[in-house]
Amino acid sequence: MPTRIPQEERTRQMRRRLLEATVDSLVELGWSGTTTTVVSQRAGVSRGAQLHHFPTKHDLVVAAVEFITERRRSQMDAVLADLPVEGRTRAVLEALSAQFISPVFFAALELWVAARTDESLRAEVDDLERRIGRETHAHAVTLLGIDESRGRNRQLVQATLDLVRGLGLAATLSDDSMRRTAILDAWAITLDHELER
Amino acid sequence: MPTRIPQEERTRQMRRRLLEATVDSLVELGWSGTTTTVVSQRAGVSRGAQLHHFPTKHDLVVAAVEFITERRRSQMDAVLADLPVEGRTRAVLEALSAQFISPVFFAALELWVAARTDESLRAEVDDLERRIGRETHAHAVTLLGIDESRGRNRQLVQATLDLVRGLGLAATLSDDSMRRTAILDAWAITLDHELER
Numbered sequence: 001m002p003t004r005i006p007q008e009e010r011t012r013q014m015r016r017r018l019l020e021a022t023v024d025s026l027v028e029l030g031w032s033g034t035t036t037t038v039v040s041q042r043a044g045v046s047r048g049a050q051l052h053h054f055p056t057k058h059d060l061v062v063a064a065v066e067f068i069t070e071r072r073r074s075q076m077d078a079v080l081a082d083l084p085v086e087g088r089t090r091a092v093l094e095a096l097s098a099q100f101i102s103p104v105f106f107a108a109l110e111l112w113v114a115a116r117t118d119e120s121l122r123a124e125v126d127d128l129e130r131r132i133g134r135e136t137h138a139h140a141v142t143l144l145g146i147d148e149s150r151g152r153n154r155q156l157v158q159a160t161l162d163l164v165r166g167l168g169l170a171a172t173l174s175d176d177s178m179r180r181t182a183i184l185d186a187w188a189i190t191l192d193h194e195l196e197r
Numbered sequence: 198m199p200t201r202i203p204q205e206e207r208t209r210q211m212r213r214r215l216l217e218a219t220v221d222s223l224v225e226l227g228w229s230g231t232t233t234t235v236v237s238q239r240a241g242v243s244r245g246a247q248l249h250h251f252p253t254k255h256d257l258v259v260a261a262v263e264f265i266t267e268r269r270r271s272q273m274d275a276v277l278a279d280l281p282v283e284g285r286t287r288a289v290l291e292a293l294s295a296q297f298i299s300p301v302f303f304a305a306l307e308l309w310v311a312a313r314t315d316e317s318l319r320a321e322v323d324d325l326e327r328r329i330g331r332e333t334h335a336h337a338v339t340l341l342g343i344d345e346s347r348g349r350n351r352q353l354v355q356a357t358l359d360l361v362r363g364l365g366l367a368a369t370l371s372d373d374s375m376r377r378t379a380i381l382d383a384w385a386i387t388l389d390h391e392l393e394r
Contacts, residue, residue: 030314032229106313113310116303116369117227126370133367155383159360162380166363170330172313173323183359186352194387 015053017043022064026107031114036060062124065111068104069132076139083143089195090188092143096160097184099136100168109172136161144195151196163187212250214240219261223304228311233257259321262308265301266329273336280340286392287385289340293357294381296333297365306369333358341392348393360384 005013021043025034036057040050054060079095099105115125140157141148148154167180202210218240222231233254237247251257276292296302312322337354338345345351364377 028314030311033314109310112366112370113306114227117225117230122370129370152383152386155380156387158376159380159384159387162363162367163356163360164363165366166359166361169309169362169366170359173309173319173326179355183352183356186349187356189349190353190356190387190391194390 014043014045014049016067018045018050018054018060019064019067022060023068023103023107026061026064026110027103031110034061034110058121058124061111062121062128065108065125066128068107069128069135072099072102072104073135073139076143080143087188089144089191090184092140093160093164093184093188093191095143096136096140097164097167097180100164101171101180105168106172109169133161144191146195146197153195156191156195160187160191211240211242211246213264215242215247215251215257216261216264219257220265220300220304223258223261223307224300228307231258231307255318255321258308259318259325262305262322263325265304266325266332269296269299269301270332270336273340277340284385286341286388287381289337290357290361290381290385290388292340293333293337294361294364294377297361298368298377302365303369306366330358341388343392343394350392353388353392357384357388 018039021039022034025038025042029038034057036050036054037047039060040047043050050060054063076095076099084091111121111125112129115121137157140161144157146153146157148157163183167183170176171180215236218236219231222235222239226235231254233247233251234244236257237244240247247257251260273292273296281288308318308322309326312318334354337358341354343350343354345354360380364380367373368377
């Protein structure tokens with residue numbers, strides 16, 4: 001008797017293929033090049049099935065960014081398990097920064113910039129970004145192993161996240177990894193001086 | 198005898214109207230909404246005259262971002278003349294940050310993100326961004342009144358610019374000025390501790 005994949009599992013796999021194809025399309029073709037037609041072709045999913053799960057481009061793109069964010073979160077948990085004792089701050093900065101020089105960030109950036117001039121997309125993306133922002137902040141605090149109620153710790157973590165976001169934006173155009181390494185080296189020393197432990 | 202505006206001056210004014218209309222269009226309508234037709238209508242310039250000066254959308258948009266960058270530079274010179282002695286670092290951070298939460302930055306961001314997935318635009322934008330980056334860095338060093346060959350000064354200035362770029366990106370979606378103020382307050386204290394004078 002052949003093994004049957006239950007319907008629920010097949011649906012789950014199809015949704016995942018659609019979301020992965022959406023992310024790939026955003027990364028390669030940008031916002032305007034990403035159409036529901038392109039995505040269904042890339043995912044190998046029929047138009048009908050796609051429209052059933054994600055009726056509009058907006059639904060598809062917001063779900064895709066949410067999906068990759070979930071995946072990013074589990075990657076961060078893996079980082080946490082592997083942090084060195086020596087040079088912990090620098091290792092945390094590397095892990096945080098890596099999130100913003102990845103295809104995941106490039107896809108999110110396309111969504112973000114499109115939302116600025118698209119009222120209907122904006123509320124949804126704003127909400128998603130706030131949620132991601134809070135989670136990333138909490139993660140950074142855990143990774144750094146600090147109490148954020150002390151001194152300027154909270155603001156320094158926020159500044160760190162805005163810094164790596166700025167570095168991510170710079171990395172979209174050209175590979176500036178040498179510059180980034182020097183900046184993160186200096187930032188790690190600064191945090192070790194300024195964070196209250 | 199009526200005063201005649203010399204041809205050269207009329208051309209200069211027309212070019213400026215076209216570039217200002219391009220920036221306004223990028224800010225309001227984003228990259229895909231900005232077409233040469235929209236720009237010529239907004240500027241009140243005939244299609245023929247526009248095409249003579251800027252044959253393609255790329256020419257128009259790159260020239261527009263360059264134009265507003267020049268204007269931004271003269272604003273920075275005004276800031277330099279007005280810096281307080283007390284709280285100078287915080288005032289510099291305010292001035293730098295203001296550049297990245299302005300329509301000017303939003304217009305540049307549209308160009309930047311479009312260039313990521315557009316090979317022909319990319320080299321030109323990359324070049325422009327490098328130039329702007331170097332100038333902004335030099336400006337920041339002058340404003341802070343530091344010698345960048347000392348200690349980690351150079352990296353701290355670079356980090357500051359990446360930080361305000363990250364803050365600017367966050368500001369595109371929602372007004373987070375309270376959060377930004379707290380971060381810049383904390384960063385000013387940090388810079389005053391860490392910069393070598």
